[in-house]
Amino acid sequence: MRQGQLLSQRLLTSMRNLEQSKGKFLSPPKPSQFEGMVDFGSNDTLSLTTSGALTEAFLSELKINPGFKVGSTSSRIFEGGSKYLDDLEKDLAQIHRAESALFFGSGFDANVALWSTIPREGDFILHDEYVHASIHDGMRRGKAATDSFPHNDCDGFRRRLQSLVDEHQDVAEGKVFVFVALESWYSMDGDAAPVKELLSIAKGVLPHQNAVFVIDEAHSSGLLGPRGAGFVTELGLEEDFHIRVHTCGKALSSTGAVILASSVVRSALLSYARNLIFSTAPSFVTLAAVRAGYNLITSEEGEKRRHQLQKNIRLFYANLLGDPGWANIKREEIITLPTEKIQNHKAILSPIIALVTLPGKANDLAEHVRQAKFWINVAQHPIVPKALERVRICIHAHNSVEEIRGLTRKILEWAKSQYQHQPPSSPSWSQQRSKQAVTLVGAGTQGTRLAYMWSKLGTTVYLLDEISDKPKKALNDVVKLRFKNLSSEKWGTIMPGSFDMIKTALESSWLVIECVPENLEKKRAVLQELDSHASLETIITSNSSSFTIADILNDSEIVDRGRFANLHSLVEIMGSENTHLEIITKLIQETRAHGFDPFHVRHQSTGFIFNRIWAAIKRESLAVLQEDVASVEEIDSIYKAITGCRKGPFEQMDIAGLDVIYDVEDHYTAVKTQLPVGPRDLLQGIVSSGKLGVKSRGGFYSYEEKQDSQ
Ligand SMILES: Cc1ncc(COP(=O)(O)O)c(C=O)c1O
Helix, strand or coil, rough: CHHHHHHHHHHHHHHHCCCCCHHHCCCCCCHHHCCCEECCCCCCCCCCCCHHHHHHHHHHHHHCCCCCCCCCCCECCCCCHHHHHHHHHHHHHHHCCCCEEEEEEHHHHHHHHHHHHHHCCCEEEEEECCCCCHHHHHCCCCEEEEEEECCCCCCHHHHHHHHHHCCCCHHHCCCCCCCEEEECEECCCCCCCHHHHHHHHHHHHCCCCCCEEECCCCCCCCCCCCHHHHHHHHCCCCCEEEEEEEECCCCCCCCCEEEEEHHHHHHHHHCCCCHCCCCCCCCCHHHHHHHHHHHHCCCCHHHHHHHHHHHHHHHHHHHHHHHHHHHHHHHHCECCCCCCHHHHCCCCCCHHHHEEEEECHHHHHHHHHHHCCEEEEEEEHHHHHHHCCEEEEEEECCHHHHHHHHHHHHHHHHHHHHHHHHCCCCCCCCHCCCCCCCECCCCCCCHHHHHHCCCCCCEEEEEECCCCCCCHHHEEEEEHHHHHHHCCCCCCCCCEEEEEEEHHHHHHHEEEEEECCCCHHHHHHHHHHHHCCCCCCCEEEEEECCCCCCHHHHCCCCCCCCEEEECCCCEEECCCCCCCHHHHHHHHHHHCCCCCEECCCCCCCCCCCHHHHHHHHHHHHHHHEEEEEEEHHHHHHHHHHHHHHCHHHHHHHHHHHHHHHHHHHHHHHCCCCCCCHHHHHHHHHHHHHCCCCCCCEEEEEEEEHHHCCC
C-alpha cells in the first residue's frame, strides 16, 4: 500500500515538473469535448466510420461468417492463426500488388517488428527526420546503426548516403545494406516524400545498389492508387520498395496493419519478430473490420469517396488561400502552411493540412475554431518541434461545402484578429520578401562554411571581412566544397568584399551573421555597426560560441534588441529575453530549409548545448591528464574505442587550436566560479610555451613529420 502511494507520488511530481517546464505531459481531450462536433480531426478521412458505412459492411461480414470465433485464443506461432487470416493476407497482398502480406495488431507493432528484426548488426538505417515514433522504437530495439537526413531534403539525403559510402568500406563494397526509411504522406506536415528523386540518388551513390527502400503508407493507404492500393502502386514503384507498411487505422477506419514484402521477409518476421511471437494473434473481430474496410475502399463506393475527398481538400485550400487577407497572414507568419506550394501542382493531395502558428498560438487558434463546433487537433512538442507547433486538420469525404467554408472562415477570422493586434511599432519583417540575401561578416573557417550552406537554395551571400583578401580565398574554398557536392543546381552567388560593402549588402539582406574572432569587444563593435546600418527588418545574429547575445549587447547603445539572436553554426539558436519569438521560428525554418539541423536553446545559457557538453569532456580529459591518471594517447584511445568517434579529445583540441580552447575555458571559469581552474591553468602553460596545436605544428601531439612529408 505504502509503496503504491510512494510510486503515485513520484509519478505525480515528475509529471508536474514536466508540465511546468512545458515538457512531455500530454493530456488527451475528454470525449465530451469533441463528441457532437464536426470532425476535422480524426483520421477517418473517407468517413467510413462516421457515415456508418463501415458498421454496415462489418455486420455483413459477420453474417457471411456465421461460425466465427470471437477470440483468436493464442499466438500465431501456436494455434492463433486461422484460414480467415490467411485468406485476408493473401487478398491484401494481391490488392497492394505485393508478393506476400503479414498482418499485425497495429501499425505501431508492425513498425517495431520490422525495424527491430530485418536490419542486422553492421547494416545502416538512413531515415527521414520526421518518420513516425514507432519506426524510432523499432530501430532502437534493433542492432543496425541509424542516421537521419533533413525532412524531404534530397541534397541532405545524398550527403548522408555519400558519407556512409565514404566512411564505411562495407557500405561501399555492398557487403551490408543501407535501409532507407520514409513515409509516403507525412503525418504531421501532410507532404509527400520525393520518392523518385531519392531512389535515383541512391542508385547513383551506392555502387553496389545495396539500398533497401522501406515506406510507411499509414496516411496514404486507401486514399490513392488503383482501388486505393496506395502511394507506391499509384507511382508503379512496387519493385523499388522492398517493404511497405499499410496501417488499417487511418482511412480504412479499423485497426491493424499489414507488412507487404517478399515471402522470405514475411517468414523472417514470423520467426523473429518478438512482438508477433509473444503476443496473441488478432481476433476475428479485428480481422472482419479490416476485411469490411477493404471491401469498401476497393469498391466503386471507395472510388467515389476518394473523389469527394479530393474535391473537399481543394475546396479547403481554395477558400483559405483565395482569401484576400491570406497574403498578409502569410507574410506575418501568423499561419504557415507547409503544403501551400505543393497543393498547386500535385494531382492527389493528402487530407492532412498543418497550420503552423507562431509559438504558443496553436491552442488559441484551435479554441477559436472549436467555438463553432468544428473539432480540430493541436500538435505540440514532443509530437512536433517546439517552434513548429500547429493545428492539424484532416479533411473528410463527408464534410459538406458549408462545413468547409465555416472552418476556413473561422481560421481566417482568428488569423486576421492576430494580424490586427500586431503592435504598430513592432517590426514585422514584412519587407523580407524583397530582402533575399544573407550577409556574413567574417570570412574565416566559419564564414566559409556558412557561405556554402546559405548559398544552397540560390540565395545571394555577401561574404565580408576586414582583411581584404580573405573573402576571395574563402570563395575558392566554397567552390571546392560545391565541387565535391555536385547535386545542387541552385547555388546562389557569393559576393566577396571588404567591410566597405556593408551598406550595400545589408540593403538586400534579411539576415546578417557576425562570425568575427571570439573577442567580446570586437563582436560588440561589429554588432553596433550592423545595427546602425541595417533597416529594422534585418535580423542580426552572432555566431559566437561562448558569448550569449545578451552578453554582447550588454553595455552597448543598442535600444531595440528584439531582432538579435545567437545563431551558432552547429546550428543552435538562442535568443535573449528581448528577442521576438517570430525571429526564432523564422531562423529555425530557414536553417532547416538550408540543410542545417537546428536546435532551439530554450533558456539563456553560458555556452550552447553541445559546447557545454564538449567543454565538460575537454575539462575532464585535462584533469585526468593533470592528475597523471592516464596519458594523452591513452585518453584519446579509450575515448575513441568507447564512443566510436574518429578523434579523441586531445586530437580535437589540437585541431581547434589550443589558444582558442584556452580562451573558451577561461571564459567558462570566469563565469562559473564553481568550476576547477586546474585544466585551464594547464592549457595556459602549454599555450604560453608557443604550442597551439596543429597550426603551430605542435600541441598535445607533434605534427612536424606529418607536415613535412605532405
Ligand atoms: C506514419 C505512421 N505510422 C504508424 C502509425 C501507427 O499506426 P497504428 O495507429 O495502427 O498503431 C501511425 C499512427 O499514428 C503513423 O502515423
